[in-house]
Amino acid sequence: MEYRIALLPGDGIGPEIVSAAVRVLEAIGAKYGHTFTFQDYLAGGCAIDATGEPLPAATVEGCLASDSVLLGAVGGPKWDTLPGSIRPERALLGLRSALGLFTNLRPAKLYPALAGNCPLRAETVAKGFDLLMVRELTGGIYFGERGRREGKYGPEAYDTEAYSVMEIERICRVAMEAAQKRSGHVISVDKANVLETSRLWRETVHRIAAEYEGVEVEDMLVDNCAMQLVRDPARFDVVVTTNMFGDILSDEASQITGSIGLLPSASLGEGSRGLYEPIHGSAPDIAGTGKANPIATILSAAMMLRYSFALGAEADAIEQAVEGALNDGCRTADLAAGAPDSLTCEQMTEEILKRL
Numbered sequence: 350m351e352y353r354i355a356l357l358p359g360d361g362i363g364p365e366i367v368s369a370a371v372r373v374l375e376a377i378g379a380k381y382g383h384t385f386t387f388q389d390y391l392a393g394g395c396a397i398d399a400t401g402e403p404l405p406a407a408t409v410e411g412c413l414a415s416d417s418v419l420l421g422a423v424g425g426p427k428w429d430t431l432p433g434s435i436r437p438e439r440a441l442l443g444l445r446s447a448l449g450l451f452t453n454l455r456p457a458k459l460y461p462a463l464a465g466n467c468p469l470r471a472e473t474v475a476k477g478f479d480l481l482m483v484r485e486l487t488g489g490i491y492f493g494e495r496g497r498r499e500g501k502y503g504p505e506a507y508d509t510e511a512y513s514v515m516e517i518e519r520i521c522r523v524a525m526e527a528a529q530k531r532s533g534h535v536i537s538v539d540k541a542n543v544l545e546t547s548r549l550w551r552e553t554v555h556r557i558a559a560e561y562e563g564v565e566v567e568d569m570l571v572d573n574c575a576m577q578l579v580r581d582p583a584r585f586d587v588v589v590t591t592n593m594f595g596d597i598l599s600d601e602a603s604q605i606t607g608s609i610g611l612l613p614s615a616s617l618g619e620g621s622r623g624l625y626e627p628i629h630g631s632a633p634d635i636a637g638t639g640k641a642n643p644i645a646t647i648l649s650a651a652m653m654l655r656y657s658f659a660l661g662a663e664a665d666a667i668e669q670a671v672e673g674a675l676n677d678g679c680r681t682a683d684l685a686a687g688a689p690d691s692l693t694c695e696q697m698t699e700e701i702l703k704r705l
């Protein structure tokens with residue numbers, strides 16, 4: 350089979366980690382008899398520099414014309430003072446909305462080999478964890494009405510959270526289906542003690558859950574969830590939540606895996622096309638030093654094979670190669686506590702390629 354993949358390397362370490370993932374995809378293609386063709390497009394700060402806008406129309410068209418999209422990271426200090434409407438992050442938000450990617454899957458698990466990197470107490474680490482965060486991605490406060498106005502105390506700014514029943518239902522179905530393939534347990538995170546959108550969220554989640562045999566839903570308030578994630582992550586399996594809560598909680602979940610450099614993500618819509626990216630950012634401080642960890646992007650490519658192309662065996666092979674490298678002690682700087690013999694991005698990629 351032939352698959353067209355749009356590449357959006359972006360800024361900072363983006364180009365390094367995307368080329369690492371491309372090498373892995375090429376190796377998988379050669380081994381399993383698939384052809385992956387790659388086309389680069391501009392997005393983020395590099396697009397602002399080249400065209401004046403973070404998400405040029407050619408990039409959106411290119412993504413729409415491809416079977417799937419792999420993104421590195423966008424943003425950096427150079428563009429931090431630009432107004433909101435032309436910041437590099439607009440590229441991500443614009444793509445999510447233009448491609449209709451309302452689901453964001455963020456798996457976070459503790460690799461036994463990295464138990465020593467987990468900042469939690471030994472008895473918590475011993476229990477391990479393996480959770481899937483299902484974050485709503487095209488609604489809520491990220492896309493609500495916003496602005497500046499004169500308020501009671503003078504000039505003020507506002508952002509609004511709004512969720513339709515339809516938006517809650519469809520993300521909820523994704524979580525229920527995921528749970529049916531896992532342990533059947535879903536934790537739905539909201540702030541129903543304060544927010545009206547959360548009350549609608551809670552009531553909708555329970556109505557939809559009733560349709561799914563063998564799935565049990567537990568509600569959890571977001572503040573409590575932030576606490577439980579570090580107190581007892583083993584109690585989580587599938588977590589479903591809003592755009593904003595999911596943004597925050599997925600960064601928290603990444604930290605307890607040992608490094609944010611490990612976590613992949615998949616953004617999906619109704620069809621098979623998705624946008625795959627590491628959950629970490631562009632890390633401008635280490636760009637070009639070889640210190641970037643390619644694992645999150647390589648695992649994102651594995652998710653692409655699994656979710657967009659239904660190539661489960663190929664995705665398994667990548668995940669096993671990554672785990673194999675970790676088991677054999679391969680460590681990039683973020684995992685090696687600054688050890689001088691840590692692997693560069695390229696060396697880690699080589700180690701993974703060797704184990705494919």
Ligand code: IPM
Pocket residue numbers: 438441442596628
């Ligand atoms: C993420 C990022 C983005 C988000 C930013 C860069 C817009 O933090 O993907 O988690 O908030 O969604």
Ligand code: MG
Pocket residue numbers: 596597600
């Ligand atoms: Mg985030």
